[in-house]
Amino acid sequence: xxxxxxxxxxxxxxxxxxxxxxxxxxxxxxxxxxxxxxxxxxxxxxxxxxxxxxxxxxxxxxxxxxxxxxxxxxxxxxxxxxxxxxxxxxxxxxxxxxxxxxxxxxxxxxxxxxxxxxxxxxxxxxxxxxxxxxxxxxxxxxxxxxxxxxxxxxxxxxxxxxxxxxxxxxxxxxxxxxxxxxxxxxxxxxxxxxxxxxxxxxxxxxxxxxxxxxxxxxxxxxxxxxxxxxxxxxxxxxxxxxxxxxxxxxxxxxxxxxxxxxxxxxxxxxxxxxxxxxxxxxxxxxxxxxxxxxxxxxxxxxxxxxxxxxxxxxxxxxxxxxxxxxxxxxxxxxxxxxxxxxxxxxxxxxx
Amino acid sequence: xxxxxxxxxxxxxxxxxxxxxxxxxxxxxxxxxxxxxxxxxxxxxxxxxxxxxxxxxxxxxxxxxxxxxxxxxxxxxxxxxxxxxxxxxxxxxxxxxxxxxxxxxxxxxxxxxxxxxxxxxxxxxxxxxxxxxxxxxxxxxxxxxxxxxxxxxxxxxxxxxxxxxxxxxxxxxxxxxxxxxxxxxxxxxxxxxxxxxxxxxxxxxxxxxxxxxxxxxxxxxxxxxxxxxxxxxxxxxxxxxxxxxxxxxxxxxxxxxxxxxxxxxxxxxxxxxxxxxxxxxxxxxxxxxxxxxxxxxxxxxxxxxxxxxxxxxxxxxxxxxxxxxxxxxxxxxxxxxxxxxxxxxxxxxxxxxxxxxxxxxxxxxxxxxxxxxxxxxxxxxxxxxxxxxxxxxxxxxxxxxxxxxxxxxxxxx
Numbered sequence: 001x002x003x004x005x006x007x008x009x010x011x012x013x014x015x016x017x018x019x020x021x022x023x024x025x026x027x028x029x030x031x032x033x034x035x036x037x038x039x040x041x042x043x044x045x046x047x048x049x050x051x052x053x054x055x056x057x058x059x060x061x062x063x064x065x066x067x068x069x070x071x072x073x074x075x076x077x078x079x080x081x082x083x084x085x086x087x088x089x090x091x092x093x094x095x096x097x098x099x100x101x102x103x104x105x106x107x108x109x110x111x112x113x114x115x116x117x118x119x120x121x122x123x124x125x126x127x128x129x130x131x132x133x134x135x136x137x138x139x140x141x142x143x144x145x146x147x148x149x150x151x152x153x154x155x156x157x158x159x160x161x162x163x164x165x166x167x168x169x170x171x172x173x174x175x176x177x178x179x180x181x182x183x184x185x186x187x188x189x190x191x192x193x194x195x196x197x198x199x200x201x202x203x204x205x206x207x208x209x210x211x212x213x214x215x216x217x218x219x220x221x222x223x224x225x226x227x228x229x230x231x232x233x234x235x236x237x238x239x240x241x242x243x244x245x246x247x248x249x250x251x252x253x254x255x256x257x258x259x260x261x262x263x264x265x266x267x268x269x270x271x272x273x274x275x276x277x278x279x280x281x282x283x284x285x286x287x288x289x290x291x292x293x294x295x296x297x298x299x300x301x302x303x304x305x306x307x308x309x310x311x312x313x314x315x316x317x318x319x320x321x322x323x324x325x326x327x328x329x330x331x332x333x334x335x336x337x338x339x340x341x342x343x344x345x346x347x348x349x350x351x
Numbered sequence: 352x353x354x355x356x357x358x359x360x361x362x363x364x365x366x367x368x369x370x371x372x373x374x375x376x377x378x379x380x381x382x383x384x385x386x387x388x389x390x391x392x393x394x395x396x397x398x399x400x401x402x403x404x405x406x407x408x409x410x411x412x413x414x415x416x417x418x419x420x421x422x423x424x425x426x427x428x429x430x431x432x433x434x435x436x437x438x439x440x441x442x443x444x445x446x447x448x449x450x451x452x453x454x455x456x457x458x459x460x461x462x463x464x465x466x467x468x469x470x471x472x473x474x475x476x477x478x479x480x481x482x483x484x485x486x487x488x489x490x491x492x493x494x495x496x497x498x499x500x501x502x503x504x505x506x507x508x509x510x511x512x513x514x515x516x517x518x519x520x521x522x523x524x525x526x527x528x529x530x531x532x533x534x535x536x537x538x539x540x541x542x543x544x545x546x547x548x549x550x551x552x553x554x555x556x557x558x559x560x561x562x563x564x565x566x567x568x569x570x571x572x573x574x575x576x577x578x579x580x581x582x583x584x585x586x587x588x589x590x591x592x593x594x595x596x597x598x599x600x601x602x603x604x605x606x607x608x609x610x611x612x613x614x615x616x617x618x619x620x621x622x623x624x625x626x627x628x629x630x631x632x633x634x635x636x637x638x639x640x641x642x643x644x645x646x647x648x649x650x651x652x653x654x655x656x657x658x659x660x661x662x663x664x665x666x667x668x669x670x671x672x673x674x675x676x677x678x679x680x681x682x683x684x685x686x687x688x689x690x691x692x693x694x695x696x697x698x699x700x701x702x703x704x705x706x707x708x709x710x711x712x713x714x715x716x717x718x719x720x721x722x723x724x725x726x727x728x729x730x731x732x733x734x735x736x737x738x739x740x741x742x743x744x745x746x747x748x749x750x751x752x753x754x755x756x757x758x759x760x761x762x763x764x
Binding site (some may be wrong): 045051 | 422423426443452453454474476490494530536541561562587592600650652659691714720726733739754756759761
């Protein structure tokens with residue numbers, strides 16, 4: 001392909017990526033290196049509100065000649081990153097003496113490790129990272145397996161049922177995440193449909209948001225419910241392309257159903273498995289809505305939620321940018337093995 | 352995912368639902384342009400939104416966005432070069448933050464021009480120095496909600512203090528309420544607010560006078576956290592996930608006998624479409640920490656404000672706001688909230704707020720750095736309630752966190 005033609009094809013998307021991805025990212029990097037705030041000074045002020053009038057020393061925004069608030073900008077360098085990572089708390093946790101337990105007994109290596117782990121995950125960022133990784137690691141294999149099973153199931157039912165089944169399977173995928181999480185919260189709260197139903201089935205009263213374990217379980221279940229349809233639809237599309245010759249040849253060679261799946265269908269779908277894994281790793285790593293709705297960060301936090309909290313609670317764009325960048329860094333690390341594999345496959349394909 | 356047509360359909364259904372309002376007094380604004388309004392999602396704001404939308408003419412577009420993330424969105428919008436909203440409904444807590452960042456527009460001139468026409472009362476004007484920065488229209492508070500029938504059955508008097516409340520809970524439990532108490536203990540904003548109520552009730556101070564230095568790591572704070580831990584034992588095990596809407600539902604479904612909830616939810620208790628306890632819930636000031644003390648809650652008020660950075664016609668925006676808080680709007684929605692206008696006729700739903708104000712309850716802390724302390728305390732209180740940290744350690748951590756964030760925002764040098 002002549003270089004000009006190639007350029008004609010890729011230029012629009014390169015420009016779009018520069019404008020919509022690279023530029024904002026550069027902006028976030030820039031923001032994260034600074035701190036800024038409205039300059040205030042404590043001034044004796046008369047405040048009249050519906051509750052009464054008070055005169056007190058309050059911080060008042062300083063105004064410039066044009067009447068606009070004065071904004072102070074400070075170079076922070078890596079300080080925002082250190083704050084988000086909880087560098088000082090982390091150092092404290094590392095240096096804490098754990099050689100004897102609270103009762104004065106010498107501790108084992110395992111006890112010292114778990115105590116250290118607890119102290120480290122008590123630092124917000126590391127606690128959020130722990131659950132984010134756990135969530136990603138647990139949901140990924142489950143949705144791959146479930147999505148594949150549903151795809152195989154739908155593929156083998158009679159034609160008339162397929163439409164209905166596909167629609168039902170895709171439903172969680174269509175529901176907006178926050179709405180999905182909220183409605184699920186209302187399904188699992190006290191005396192809600194599912195809890196009452198489970199009680200009638202003899203499981204007793206289950207409180208799904210009572211502690212870290214149950215909350216984590218619920219968030220993971222919601223994640224699986226939400227992501228499985230995506231895997232299903234991609235693999236189902238892939239199943240339509242399995243060449244019938246290969247499948248028939250396998251059967252003629254005496255392969256049973258399991259062997260056909262194992263040696264014909266799965267290898268054929270392998271690139272799609274890699275694709276959905278890649279997409280889900282990125283999605284799972286950004287888990288947000290269920291955390292916001294179910295836990296508010298207690299017992300199960302995520303990096304995305306942490307970034308949101310910094311932005312909404314502290315109104316600090318700079319620190320939130322640093323948190324967002326640390327998250328992006330994490331996604332890159334997570335994806336490296338898969339990207340290397342894709343790159344190698346591509347090279348082999350073109351070699 | 353959705354076709355554009357489907358989305359359009361949803362849009363017009365939602366719009367139709369908003370426009371289908373009961374008979375609303377005619378709005379007679381003759382100005383043109385677009386006025387965008389953002390407000391918090393609770394019943395009276397829906398009512399005000401309809402009054403504002405009644406002003407829309409062929410030349411004037413009025414868009415009202417009602418969302419439970421209004422606080423976050425308003426703070427971002429007002430910090431932007433040009434705010435996408437010309438009017439925002441804010442609580443006193445948000446108003447002071449915006450004010451300290453110099454992001455509010457004085458509307459003194461407009462107030463003077465229209466004060467007589469719209470019968471604006473002095474107590475509605477939020478004034479700092481000589482400038483009016485907000486038009487307050489309602490008072491709010493979190494106070495005691497209780498089931499009259501249940502308390503009578505269990506032989507319990509409505510509690511005046513927290514020790515009385517804690518003594519009553521086992522009796523209510525014995526009378527068949529599995530989880531007799533409820534309150535919004537959700538991690539973050541909600542639980543921090545409950546902590547603030549109890550801490551203020553004990554006479555606690557958050558900051559050293561006239562400065563942003565923290566003063567909340569003390570015995571009163573530990574006692575407040577201890578009370579919350581004891582209350583939690585009588586709440587649903589899902590306590591730490593309960594937000595205001597969930598507490599409202601718990602009452603409406605008859606699961607709770609007593610609890611602390613926003614006054615703005617009182618009318619919803621008697622809505623027979625969603626409530627099983629119509630006319631059974633009574634309202635009172637929050638219990639005091641000790642006998643004879645102030646109620647353990649704070650007085651809030653809500654106001655409409657305008658951003659400093661906005662384009663469009665500020666007079667049109669102001670007039671739309673005036674229609675939203677007019678005497679007619681109050682008259683057609685008298686029972687929806689505690690209006691600040693003198694023509695307000697108190698009803699049984701406003702008893703809790705009236706008692707709170709009469710008992711001189713504390714004002715919600717209005718320092719612009721309070722929201723930073725509040726955020727740090729939200730995590731601390733949640734850790735204590737979950738049993739992952741002792742109170743003293745959690746408070747020390749919150750203090751450290753607060754100082755860090757207050758330094759970043761320039762409040763502590």
